[in-house]
Amino acid sequence: MRPTIARVALPVPLDKxxxxxxxxxxxxxxxxxxxxxxxxxxxxxxxxxxxxxxxxSEQQLKSIKQVLDSQPVWPEKLYQLLHWCSQFYxxxxxxxxxxAMPSALRKGKxxxxxxxxxxxxxxAGRDQLMVGFGRAVKQAKVMHMLESxxxxxxxxxxxxxxxxxxKTLVEKxxxxxxxxxxxxxxxxxxVEADVDKPKLNxxxxxxxxxxxxxxxFGCFLLEGVTGSGKTEVYLNLIKPVLEKGQQALVLVPEIxxxxxxxxxxxxxxxxxxxxxxxxxxxxxxxxxxxxxxxKAAGIVIGTRSALLTPFADLGIIIVDEEHDxxxxxxxxxxxxxxxxxxxxxxxxxxxxxLGSATPALETLHNALVGxxxxxxxxxxxxxxxxxxxxxxxxxxxxxxxxxxxxxxxxMRKHLQAGNQVMLFLNRRGFSPALMCHECGWIAxxxxxxxxxxxxxxxxxxxxxxxxxxxxxxxQCQGCGSTHLVTVGVGTEQLENQLxxxxxxxxxxxIDRDSTRRKGSxxxxxxxxxxxxxxxxxxxxxxxxxxxxxxxxxVALLDVxxxxxxxxxxxxxxxxxxxxxxxxRAGRASKPGEVVLQTHHPEHSLLQALLTKSYxxxxxTALQERKLAMLPPFSFLTMFRAESNHSEQVExxxxxxxxxxxAHPLFDEFCMVLGxxxxxxxxxxxxxxxxxxxxxxxRSTMQKLLASAKPAIQILPDAKKVRWTLDIEPxxxx
Numbered sequence: 001m002r003p004t005i006a007r008v009a010l011p012v013p014l015d016k017x018x019x020x021x022x023x024x025x026x027x028x029x030x031x032x033x034x035x036x037x038x039x040x041x042x043x044x045x046x047x048x049x050x051x052x053x054x055x056x057s058e059q060q061l062k063s064i065k066q067v068l069d070s071q072p073v074w075p076e077k078l079y080q081l082l083h084w085c086s087q088f089y090x091x092x093x094x095x096x097x098x099x100a101m102p103s104a105l106r107k108g109k110x111x112x113x114x115x116x117x118x119x120x121x122x123x124a125g126r127d128q129l130m131v132g133f134g135r136a137v138k139q140a141k142v143m144h145m146l147e148s149x150x151x152x153x154x155x156x157x158x159x160x161x162x163x164x165x166x167k168t169l170v171e172k173x174x175x176x177x178x179x180x181x182x183x184x185x186x187x188x189x190x191v192e193a194d195v196d197k198p199k200l201n202x203x204x205x206x207x208x209x210x211x212x213x214x215x216x217f218g219c220f221l222l223e224g225v226t227g228s229g230k231t232e233v234y235l236n237l238i239k240p241v242l243e244k245g246q247q248a249l250v251l252v253p254e255i256x257x258x259x260x261x262x263x264x265x266x267x268x269x270x271x272x273x274x275x276x277x278x279x280x281x282x283x284x285x286x287x288x289x290x291x292x293x294x295k296a297a298g299i300v301i302g303t304r305s306a307l308l309t310p311f312a313d314l315g316i317i318i319v320d321e322e323h324d325x326x327x328x329x330x331x332x333x334x335x336x337x338x339x340x341x342x343x344x345x346x347x348x349x350x351x352x353x354l355g356s357a358t359p360a361l362e363t364l365h366n367a368l369v370g371x372x373x374x375x376x377x378x379x380x381x382x383x384x385x386x387x388x389x390x391x392x393x394x395x396x397x398x399x400x401x402x403x404x405x406x407x408x409x410x411m412r413k414h415l416q417a418g419n420q421v422m423l424f425l426n427r428r429g430f431s432p433a434l435m436c437h438e439c440g441w442i443a444x445x446x447x448x449x450x451x452x453x454x455x456x457x458x459x460x461x462x463x464x465x466x467x468x469x470x471x472x473x474x475q476c477q478g479c480g481s482t483h484l485v486t487v488g489v490g491t492e493q494l495e496n497q498l499x500x501x502x503x504x505x506x507x508x509x510i511d512r513d514s515t516r517r518k519g520s521x522x523x524x525x526x527x528x529x530x531x532x533x534x535x536x537x538x539x540x541x542x543x544x545x546x547x548x549x550x551x552x553x554v555a556l557l558d559v560x561x562x563x564x565x566x567x568x569x570x571x572x573x574x575x576x577x578x579x580x581x582x583x584r585a586g587r588a589s590k591p592g593e594v595v596l597q598t599h600h601p602e603h604s605l606l607q608a609l610l611t612k613s614y615x616x617x618x619x620t621a622l623q624e625r626k627l628a629m630l631p632p633f634s635f636l637t638m639f640r641a642e643s644n645h646s647e648q649v650e651x652x653x654x655x656x657x658x659x660x661x662a663h664p665l666f667d668e669f670c671m672v673l674g675x676x677x678x679x680x681x682x683x684x685x686x687x688x689x690x691x692x693x694x695x696x697x698r699s700t701m702q703k704l705l706a707s708a709k710p711a712i713q714i715l716p717d718a719k720k721v722r723w724t725l726d727i728e729p730x731x732x733x
Contacts, residue, residue: 226583246315
C-alpha cells in the first residue's frame with residue numbers, strides 16, 4: 001500500500017516532527033528534502049518516515065508542495081549519525097539535519113553542480129599588460145590578478161571590484177569569462193606525484209604501520225612534539241586509502257591552516273583536493289559538498305563543518321590539532337567535531353587518527369586507559385632541534401607597550417642575525433580600555449558587563465562581546481575631563497611601538513581585524529614565508545600549525561591572566577598554547593628560543609612547562625582532575641539562560657534545578673551547581689545565568705536529560721527566557 005503521509009523534520013526549535021499528506025503525483029523519499037507549508041511561510045524539511053497513520057485527521061493535515069530530491073541527501077550511515085547527534089546533544093532533529101546541509105540546499109536549490117564563473121586574460125589582454133594602464137588603477141588591479149591564471153568571479157566581488165570594471169575590460173577585449181563545472185573522474189591509478197619525500201624516522205614508520213595494519217574501526221592518538229612530522233605520517237596513511245579508490249577527510253581547526261595543508265597535499269597527490277569551510281560562498285560550498293558525495297574529490301580538507309559532508313566511499317578520517325577549542329561549536333547544534341568524528345569513523349568502520357603535540361586531557365585519558373591506540377613521535381623531524389625556553393620576570397620592570405628591555409635586546413640580537421621574530425599577544429585592538437586620568441571613569445559597553453576596546457586604526461571603540469561600536473570619545477562622561485588615557489596593550493599598539501623601536505625591520509600584524517577580507521590571511525602568510533616581514537605579531541590564529549622556517553625567537557607577552565582563571569580548563573589551555581606557540585620557533589635547522597614574560601615566574605605551571613614537558617603537566621593535571629571528579633572523570637552539561645530581567649532567568653534555572661533533583665534518575669553520583677550569574681553576567685542587553693549538571697556516567701546523564709527535558713520545556717518560566725543546553729561544554733563563560 002502506498003504511504004499517504006510523510007513525517008517531516010523542519011528547521012524549527014521544537015523537539016517534534018510534522019505530518020503532511022502526500023499528493024498522488026508526488027513521491028517523497030526518506031532522507032530527501034521536501035517543500036511544505038508551515039503557518040504562513042513555506043519551509044524546506046527532511047522526510048524522516050513514510051506512514052499511513054497520523055494522530056491528526058486527514059482534514060487537519062496540509063499537503064506537501066514539492067519534492068526536491070530523488071535520492072537521500074546523506075548516505076544511510078551519515079543519516080544515522082545525524083540522528084545520534086540530535087539525541088546526544090539534545091538538539092531538535094529538524095535543525096540538526098538542516099545545519100548539516102550547504103545553505104543552497106537549505107534554500108531549496110537543486111543538489112547539482114553549479115557552474116563557477118571565472119575570468120581570464122585574452123591574448124590582447126596579455127599584450128596590454130606590457131603597455132600599462134595609466135591612471136586606471138582598478139583595471140590594472142584586475143589585469144595583474146589574472147596574470148598568473150583564471151580567477152573566480154566571487155574574488156573580484158570580495159576585492160570590491162564592481163561589475164562595471166569587468167564590463168569595461170570585456171568591451172576592450174582584454175578579458176573573457178569561462179564557466180567551469182567539476183568533473184567526476186577515476187583517480188585511483190597513480191595517486192602519488194613524483195616528488196622528493198622526506199625519509200621517515202623509526203617512530204613515524206611504526207605509527208604508519210600500526211594504523212595500516214588495523215582492520216575496520218580504530219581510533220589512534222598520534223602524540224607528536226611540534227615539528228615531529230605528523231603531516232608526513234598523515235600523507236603516508238592516506239596514500240593506500242586513495243590507491244584502494246577510497247576518500248580521505250582531513251579536519252583542521254582554523255581556515256588559516258587550510259591553504260598550507262592544501263598545498264602540501266596537492267603537491268603530494270595526483271587526486272582532486274576539495275576544501276570546505278565557512279569562508280566559501282554558497283556556490284563553492286555546494287560544489288565541494290557534491291564533489292565529496294559523487295567521488296569527484298579524493299581528499300576533502302576542512303574545518304569542523306566538513307565532518308558532516310557525505311562521501312561516496314570514505315576510507316580514513318584525520319583530525320589535526322585535535323585539542324583545539326575551535327572544534328567545539330558554540331551555538332545552534334553544540335557538537336564537538338572531534339568526538340563526532342570518532343563516532344562517524346565507528347559507524348563507517350574506518351580508522352581515525354587524532355593528531356596533536358598537546359592532546360586534550362580527555363583524549364589522553366582515553367589513550368592511557370586503552371580506549372584509543374597511543375602512538376608517540378618524541379623527536380623533531382629532520383635537522384630541527386628542540387627550543388630553549390626562558391622566563392623573564394617583569395615585576396617592577398618598565399614596559400614599552402608590553403615589551404621589557406630584556407626582550408627588546410633579545411629581539412634585536414635575533415633580527416640582526418637575519419632571522420624572524422614572533423610576538424604573541426592574544427588581545428586585538430590598540431588598548432583593552434579607555435580611562436579618564438582625572439576620575440578613573442572607564443568607557444564601558446552599555447549592553448554588556450565589559451569595557452570598550454579602543455581601535456586606533458579605525459578611530460573607534462568597540463565591544464568584542466556584542467559587536468557594538470562608536471566613534472572615539474574625547475571627553476570623560478563622569479567628570480567632563482578631556483584627559484583620557486589608554487590602559488593595557490593590544491596588537492595595534494604593539495605594532496606601532498615596534499615600528500618606532502625597529503624602523504629598519506618590517507612588521508606584520510595577524511589578527512581578526514587585519515585578516516577580515518577573503519584571501520588576506522593567505523597572502524600575509526605567504527609574505528612571511530618569503531621573508532618580506534621580520535617581526536610577526538599575532539593572536540591565537542598565528543599559534544597553530546604554521547611552518548615558518550626563519551622564526552628563531554617566539555615571545556609570549558601576557559600569560560598571567562590564565563594562571564588564575566575561574567575555569568578549570570584554563571591551565572590546560574595555557575599549557576597547550578605555550579607548547580603550540582613555542583613550536584613555531586626553530587622548525588628548520590636554526591635553533592629556536594622561547595621567551596615568556598610574566599609577573600609570576602615561580603608559578604608551578606610555568607615551571608613545569610619550562611623545565612619539563614607537556615606530558616608531565618598532563619599527568620599531574622589528570623591526577624588533580626581525578627581528585628576533584630572533573631572531566632574526563634565526570635561529565636558536565638551546562639544550562640544557559642538569558643532574558644531582559646535577571647530575576648526571571650534565576651527563577652527559571654531554580655525551577656530546572658528542582659526538576660532535575662526530583663527526577664527518579666537523579667542519583668547520588670549526580671550533582672547540580674548553581675544557578676549563578678555567568679562570568680559575563682550581561683551581554684548584548686541580556687542578563688545571563690547558568691546551571692551546571694554533573695554526573696559520573698555519560699549514559700546516566702543522557703537518560704536524565706532526555707527524560708527531564710519535556711518537563712523543563714513546560715516550566716512556568718520556560719517561555720519567558722531564552723535557554724540552551726550545552727552537552728560537555730568546553731567554555732564555562
